Amino acid sequence: MNTFENVLIIGSGVAGMEASLMLSKAGKKVYLVEKLSLIGGKTIKNEETFPNMDCSTCLVAPIQQEILQDQKIDVMTVSTVQKVSGKAGNFKVTINKKARYVNIAACLGCGMCYPVCPVEQSNEWEENLINKKAIYVPCSGSLPNVPVIDADKCLRLNGSEECNLCVEACMFGAIDFTEKNETIEIEVGGIIVATGFDMLDVSEIENLGYKKYPGVYTAMEFERLFAANGPTEGKLTLRETEKIPESIAIIHCVGRKEVGYCSSICCMYSSKHAQFLKHKLPEAKIYNLYSDICVSDKTYQKFQKNVAKHSSKFIYRDDKSELEITQNDNKLKVSYQNNKGIQDAVTVDMVILANATVPSNDIELLTDVLQIEKDKFGFIDTQSFRIGSVVTSKPGIFVAGCAEGAKDLQSSVLQAEAAVSQILSMK
Ligand SMILES: Cc1cc2nc3c(=O)[nH]c(=O)nc-3n(C[C@H](O)[C@H](O)[C@H](O)COP(=O)(O)OP(=O)(O)OC[C@H]3O[C@@H](n4cnc5c(N)ncnc54)[C@H](O)[C@@H]3O)c2cc1C
Ligand code: SF4
Ligand code: SF4
Incomplete structure (x- = not known):
């Protein structure tokens, strides 16, 4: 039996989002795994995009909303792929989904919980130009607009039981310290790696x-x-x-x-x-x-x-x-x-x-888990001279966007479309 009807996409930048929406429209069930608490990738860091100086948020926010509302796309934030076995048409995947400690369904994104948190730490999403709390959204306009609690920094999660400040500030009862890290097993026919780049x-x-x-x-x-x-x-x-x-x-x-x-x-x-x-x-x-x-x-x-x-x-x-x-x-x-x-x-x-x-900082780990090759610069290698620019060294696993090498938005989206075509033509 194969599971061609299910596809795993790793990384939710423009490449991962484009591939997810196209596959969902083609009737596939999509699992979109993103390591951060928000989707959208690096593009949402930009105010304007070349060459037309378009407003990035205006370009990307409707796509993010569509993804979050699509019943056929299972968005897993604060998640990473831990293990992959099997072969094209029948991959078994283990995903580690960290606890957010905030109930997505109950949270209204009002932001009342951050100011009261006594913890200060550097906000790496903001390039360390400002601080954030232990409970935070990376930037205003984050989607999903739901904070996450940093388990390594939160006082309560590190033994100081007295701290209850965010719970008291939340009028919607959304903070949930009973949430646990989860291990999720899925079966998919194909995989697209869209994990982007670092600097x-x-x-x-x-x-x-x-x-x-x-x-x-x-x-x-x-x-x-x-x-x-x-x-x-x-x-x-x-x-x-x-x-x-x-x-x-x-x-x-x-x-x-x-x-x-x-x-x-x-x-x-x-x-x-x-x-x-x-x-x-x-x-x-x-x-x-x-x-x-x-x-x-x-x-x-x-x-x-x-x-x-x-x-x-x-x-x-x-x-x-x-x-x-x-x-x-x-x-x-x-x-x-x-x-x-x-x-x-x-x-x-x-x-x-x-x-x-440069290649994203956890590319070593991911390529080991997926058992795919890297090129001499550390980006994901493709069989570009033989079959196509999105085909990795392992059948059934494709790559799109800057995970394959630096490129602009247009080329990232083009590769996502090519990877989708490859998935749809798998038998
Ligand atoms: C300073 C700067 C300005 C730019 N301005 C423009 C511009 O104006 N116009 C333009 O066309 N292009 C611009 N670009 C290029 C643009 O940013 C890229 O084309 C685009 O971000 C590529 O999208 P992507 O989906 O491949 O990767 P990314 O945007 O990097 O998204 C990758 C996603 O994968 C996630 N991820 C990474 N590793 C894992 C993992 N192991 N598990 C799960 N998730 C993971 C990341 O958190 C991220 O959300 C600019 C680039 C830079 C550096
Ligand atoms: S957790 Fe509560 S206080 Fe914080 S943003 Fe959500 S609804 Fe508002
Ligand atoms: S419980 Fe944790 S996240 Fe909440 S206010 Fe205290 S330190 Fe911050």
């Missing part, structure tokens, strides 16, 4: 001054800074000084040498950042320091050229020589070698590092 940690690259100088930001930190639902509610003020920057340098290709490949999306999102800055701070001086311009889509070149003409000064830097960032009197000096081989510099208030995209 290279650039604090190890000394000459960039990241974490040393407060005016140096990563690209994802900047995304949260300019998001209306982010830590500063979209106010572009520098950390520590709270000053509005008057000059900004955006550095492309950061960590490209370290990872050994072009991340392919940084030129576009760095151009997006420049356009956004020009719009928000028309008087600011903006520089994009690039070594290569990688803009492949037919509309992307026009977008980048337009930014270079109207919003930012694009400066070539030779990446054979190391770039160096130093600080003096709250001003950051970015030194680089120009196209004539001469050392040059720009002095600015803020630096945004377009750091490389």
Whole structure:
């Protein structure tokens, strides 16, 4: 007997969400497993998306809502895949679903429980730019809009029985400390891995001054800074000084040498950042320091050229020589070698590092569980030269989106559609 009618999708970014909806419409039962407490992936960290500067929330929220309301999609948040056995058409999967300690059906998402919690911890979803409590939603507008309790940080769950503050604050009786971690067994015919990407940690690259100088930001930190639902509610003020920057340098290709490949999306999102800055701070001086311009889509070149003409000064830097960032009197000096081989510099208030995209941090564990191969960079390997760009080394398991390598939204969705076609053509 096979279980082609059931499909497992791991990761709920744009790729996982697109695949889930398509498969549900084709009549399949979908199990969507997401390790975080919310669905949507990295796109919901963006305020606007290139190339049309569309509002990301307006693009993604209706899809998230549709997923959550779809009777054929079983959304499992705070969950991970622990074990997979069997073969295409008949996989047996063990899922570990952590307790949320908040009853999803009873919670109205009113937010009364967070302010009373005495615990403070760094909010990594917000790129550690602000803190969160032990009971939290990662950001406002999270879907499902239901908090989760961090079992490692909650005082009550760690022996301090007296703490009952969130329970007392909740008028709907939604907090439930009797919830337990669950082990769920399912059977599926096919699997799509859509676990996305992470960003290279650039604090190890000394000459960039990241974490040393407060005016140096990563690209994802900047995304949260300019998001209306982010830590500063979209106010572009520098950390520590709270000053509005008057000059900004955006550095492309950061960590490209370290990872050994072009991340392919940084030129576009760095151009997006420049356009956004020009719009928000028309008087600011903006520089994009690039070594290569990688803009492949037919509309992307026009977008980048337009930014270079109207919003930012694009400066070539030779990446054979190391770039160096130093600080003096709250001003950051970015030194680089120009196209004539001469050392040059720009002095600015803020630096945004377009750091490389890398495989998601638990890819080792997942590829071991699924018994699929990785490529030499650590992304999920595909048989692209033989059969197709979404076919992994194991029959019945497909990959979509940035789990296969860095790409934009459009290409992530295209791969999700291709993976769905592969699932639907399995016999
Ligand atoms: C700074 C920046 C700006 C960008 N701006 C744009 C833009 O303007 N326009 C554009 O087209 N593209 C943009 N991109 C690219 C865009 O973010 C990606 O194309 C998109 O996020 C890829 O979606 P995905 O579903 O493959 O992965 P993700 O969005 O990374 O989603 C993966 C999901 O899988 C979950 N997950 C990971 N591991 C596991 C696991 N083991 N078990 C369960 N769940 C797991 C994650 O929590 C996450 O929810 C930008 C990228 C960056 C870095
Ligand atoms: S758990 Fe209760 S207080 Fe907290 S958001 Fe839900 S309904 Fe509101
Ligand atoms: S019980 Fe835990 S989550 Fe609730 S307020 Fe106390 S420490 Fe915070």
